[in-house]
Amino acid sequence: MKFTEEVSKSLNELLEKNYDAEKGYKDAAERVENSTMKDFLEQQAQDRYDFGHELKDEIRNFGEEPDKGGSVKGALHRSWMDLKAAVSSDSNEKVMEEVQRGEQAAINEYDDILKKDLPPTTTSILNRQRNKIAKAQQSAKNFEIIS
Numbered sequence: 001m002k003f004t005e006e007v008s009k010s011l012n013e014l015l016e017k018n019y020d021a022e023k024g025y026k027d028a029a030e031r032v033e034n035s036t037m038k039d040f041l042e043q044q045a046q047d048r049y050d051f052g053h054e055l056k057d058e059i060r061n062f063g064e065e066p067d068k069g070g071s072v073k074g075a076l077h078r079s080w081m082d083l084k085a086a087v088s089s090d091s092n093e094k095v096m097e098e099v100q101r102g103e104q105a106a107i108n109e110y111d112d113i114l115k116k117d118l119p120p121t122t123t124s125i126l127n128r129q130r131n132k133i134a135k136a137q138q139s140a141k142n143f144e145i146i147s
Contacts, residue, residue, distance in 0.1 A: 007122060008064035010113045014126075015055045015067055017109055021102065022048035028099075034092055040143065044099075044136055051129050058122055096140045103137035106130075 025045035029038050056066040110130035114123065 004062040004064060007116075007118060008059045008062045010116065011055050011059050011122070012064075012067045014109060014113060015052055015059070017106060018048045018052045018055065021045075021106065022052065024102065028095060032092075032095065037092055037095065037143065040139065041099075047132060047136070051132075054125055054129070058125055061121075092143075096143050099140040100137050103133050103140065106133050107137065 022045050025041050025048060029041035029045060032038050032041065059066040107130060110126055110133065114126055114130070118126070
């Protein structure tokens with residue numbers, strides 16, 4: 001497998017996870033009553049949508065095709081399914097705990113890919129997205145404290 005295909009494969013994996021996270025956040029935002037939490041969840045869904053477009057553009061820059069939909073296996077990432085379950089428990093604290101867990105999984109996935117030999121533009125995109133995810137994770141922790 002040539003370098004550009006390997007990088008694109010890794011980016012497509014992140015793209016799928018971002019699709020899943022976006023869907024999980026949208027679903028959770030539709031189910032919560034707390035307006036501050038709803039706004040937070042909707043913003044995270046939008047961020048993941050934006051991340052997806054950046055990743056698609058980067059994949060195309062390598063002359064490869066981005067994946068078209070959510071997870072190839074047809075199931076959401078486990079962390080985002082847990083978020084959906086937490087929302088149905090009517091506990092703001094549980095929702096934010098699941099957001100933190102899902103974001104930690106995302107951070108770990110970004111860290112794994114960032115260990116690879118990547119072009120500077122790709123590294124820059126991934127670091128910026130990872131840092132924004134880490135900030136969202138911290139915001140979820142802070143939200144949990146005040147709710």
